[in-house]
Amino acid sequence: EGGEGEEEEEDGAAVADVEAQLRRQGGRGKVWVRGWDSRQLRSFLEARPDRFRLVFLSGNRYTVEAVGDLGPAPPPHSAQDSNGTSTGGASDGVDGAAGDDTSFVELCAVEEIAGQLRGQGGYGKVYIDDWNRRFGALGASLRDFLERRSDRFSVVPAQQGWSYTVLLVRDDDPARGGDAQEEAAAAADLQRQLERQGGSGKVWIYGWSSQRLRAFLESRPGLFRVDPGQGNAYTVALVGQAPRQPQLRPSS
Numbered sequence: 001e002g003g004e005g006e007e008e009e010e011d012g013a014a015v016a017d018v019e020a021q022l023r024r025q026g027g028r029g030k031v032w033v034r035g036w037d038s039r040q041l042r043s044f045l046e047a048r049p050d051r052f053r054l055v056f057l058s059g060n061r062y063t064v065e066a067v068g069d070l071g072p073a074p075p076p077h078s079a080q081d082s083n084g085t086s087t088g089g090a091s092d093g094v095d096g097a098a099g100d101d102t103s104f105v106e107l108c109a110v111e112e113i114a115g116q117l118r119g120q121g122g123y124g125k126v127y128i129d130d131w132n133r134r135f136g137a138l139g140a141s142l143r144d145f146l147e148r149r150s151d152r153f154s155v156v157p158a159q160q161g162w163s164y165t166v167l168l169v170r171d172d173d174p175a176r177g178g179d180a181q182e183e184a185a186a187a188a189d190l191q192r193q194l195e196r197q198g199g200s201g202k203v204w205i206y207g208w209s210s211q212r213l214r215a216f217l218e219s220r221p222g223l224f225r226v227d228p229g230q231g232n233a234y235t236v237a238l239v240g241q242a243p244r245q246p247q248l249r250p251s252s
Contacts, residue, residue: 018064021104022066025108026130028065029108042062045064049067051068053067109135110152117166117168124223156192158195186205191223194236200238214226217236222239223239
């Protein structure tokens with residue numbers, strides 16, 4: 001009986017800890033429980049659909065969303081147990097818990113953005129619809145935050161308008177190798193080449209064979225469109241950007 005009571009007490013403390021972490025992130029974000037591995041944490045969360053909802057990203061990555069109202073956020077301080085020991089820990093890709101709430105929220109924002117970019121090969125668009133609600137404590141728009149964190153991300157503006165794409169400059173996920181960085185840099189280079197040609201044209205990557213280049217382009221239909229020509233020839237267009245029409249000189 002004592003063992004069951006201790007287990008219930010531990011589960012109750014874990015629920016309170018996770019809810020406190022989500023409250024600091026506006027109800028959705030990354031969570032952990034000290035001493036638990038990622039499988040134990042996920043099983044715990046999935047066993048409580050009345051309290052938590054898992055929102056899946058790329059691969060096995062996910063964020064957690066609170067079910068129902070969590071109430072107001074507590075005053076900023078590091079969570080402590082009855083012995084005065086910090087309950088924060090590191091798990092599932094998030095660095096150690098930060099006593100400062102803003103630092104904690106920033107870690108969560110970096111991880112979510114990096115997760116989206118990993119799913120696009122390290123280069124692409126980033127969308128966080130509820131940015132202001134979840135990450136307003138950072139005091140910056142999504143683009144401002146990306147530019148401020150130049151150690152992790154590089155913003156590549158489009159030649160026209162306010163749109164931009166994002167390059168994952170450094171990936172701290174140990175499961176990703178050097179190939180991911182090379183491919184992300186290649187995607188950024190190809191976009192710049194096409195923008196210089198008005199959105200459509202011929203492209204190349206130094207050291208890549210034609211077969212590798214075409215396979216790379218065709219594997220990223222969200223960024224590039226391959227338009228076949230005669231034989232093995234083809235041109236490439238940026239997805240979502242119409243080719244620039246040539247300007248005609250007025251007849252004299």
